[in-house]
Amino acid sequence: MIRFDGVSKAFGATRALDGFSLAAGRGLVYGLIGPNGAGKTTAMSILATLLLPDAGTATVDGLNVVDRAAEVRGRIGYMPDFFGVYDGLRAGEYLEFFAAAHQIPVQRRPGLVKTLLELVNLPDKAGVYVDSLSRGMKQRLALARCLVHDPDVLILDEPASGLDPRARAEMKEIIRQLKRLDKTVLISSHILPELAEICDRVAIMEAGKLVVSGPVAEITAVSQGARRLCIEVLDRATELAGFLSTRPGVSEAHADGTAAGFFFSGDRKEQAALLQAVIEGGWSVVECGEVRRNLEEVFMAVTGEGGENIDGN
Ligand SMILES: Nc1ncnc2c1ncn2[C@@H]1O[C@H](COP(=O)(O)OP(=O)(O)OP(=O)(O)O)[C@@H](O)[C@H]1O
Numbered sequence: 001m002i003r004f005d006g007v008s009k010a011f012g013a014t015r016a017l018d019g020f021s022l023a024a025g026r027g028l029v030y031g032l033i034g035p036n037g038a039g040k041t042t043a044m045s046i047l048a049t050l051l052l053p054d055a056g057t058a059t060v061d062g063l064n065v066v067d068r069a070a071e072v073r074g075r076i077g078y079m080p081d082f083f084g085v086y087d088g089l090r091a092g093e094y095l096e097f098f099a100a101a102h103q104i105p106v107q108r109r110p111g112l113v114k115t116l117l118e119l120v121n122l123p124d125k126a127g128v129y130v131d132s133l134s135r136g137m138k139q140r141l142a143l144a145r146c147l148v149h150d151p152d153v154l155i156l157d158e159p160a161s162g163l164d165p166r167a168r169a170e171m172k173e174i175i176r177q178l179k180r181l182d183k184t185v186l187i188s189s190h191i192l193p194e195l196a197e198i199c200d201r202v203a204i205m206e207a208g209k210l211v212v213s214g215p216v217a218e219i220t221a222v223s224q225g226a227r228r229l230c231i232e233v234l235d236r237a238t239e240l241a242g243f244l245s246t247r248p249g250v251s252e253a254h255a256d257g258t259a260a261g262f263f264f265s266g267d268r269k270e271q272a273a274l275l276q277a278v279i280e281g282g283w284s285v286v287e288c289g290e291v292r293r294n295l296e297e298v299f300m301a302v303t304g305e306g307g308e309n310i311d312g313n
Pocket residue numbers: 011014015016034035036037038039040041042043
């Protein structure tokens with residue numbers, strides 16, 4: 001539904017996007033993560049037909065965003081990271097204005113405005129002046145505005161920025177609702193645990209390039225080519241860490257309370273053999289498991305200096 005193929009964009013000497021590629025399927029919520037200046041907003045602006053790429057192609061539902069920009073605009077709803085809401089307009093009038101801009105027939109507009117205000121959890125705010133709404137309410141109203149023409153694709157640049165935890169939770173619930181409506185959502189955010197919760201897949205980008213992408217569970221399982229394991233024992237954890245350090249495929253073994261943590265590069269058969277050796281060594285094993293990194297740890301590991309080199313897919 002969304003596709004970037006080798007997209008590059010420079011602003012003077014700054015390469016905002018440098019051969020960026022990404023594909024997102026229909027009905028998926030796709031998270032775009034990257035440090036400040038990674039190129040997220042540039043990528044989203046190109047997809048939203050607001051910026052022209054220097055090279056490469058971007059498409060929405062197979063339509064090239066440059067050649068078929070007008071058709072693309074009919075299929076996308078774009079919520080920029082900074083947006084204005086007009087003073088002196090009430091929430092209902094604000095949505096009616098955008099409905100008119102999208103040439104929604106006059107008789108359909110009141111019903112549409114009501115449905116959208118309900119969807120974004122502002123059912124009783126139609127008559128309230130936009131500038132008197134809280135920041136969270138304004139963000140939700142801006143999201144409703146993106147939905148006026150019932151687009152298939154939503155491009156949301158930091159929709160939860162500056163919101164308090166309750167307002168963020170409400171925004172999250174609305175995004176889940178959009179997924180239920182079969183929308184394809186591309187969303188950027190710096191709040192990684194939240195993205196992990198609502199996204200089907202995430203893409204981490206840095207310096208205008210894709211670093212890694214895939215389902216959250218898959219990405220958090222990838223770690224330096226080795227998995228992080230932990231064996232909990234009844235006693236002698238320090239001795240166990242020493243024993244593990246001598247075994248093939250084990251690195252960075254250390255004791256942590258009643259457990260030994262380490263990286264293991266072997267496969268499942270080799271892991272079973274390792275566990276067998278530990279038991280034969282006389283340790284009373286309580287538990288053995290894989291420690292998955294959270295999205296924040298992966299983000300820190302794959303971006304910035306000394307980042308891991310993980311191939312994107
Ligand atoms: N209109 C512009 N003129 C000049 N440089 C720009 C322009 N837009 C973006 N850039 C530069 O391109 C790079 C990528 O910017 P972009 O806003 O796409 O990053 P981002 O990942 O969205 O960052 P943030 O998380 O801070 O919003 C940055 O170095 C930025 O300074």
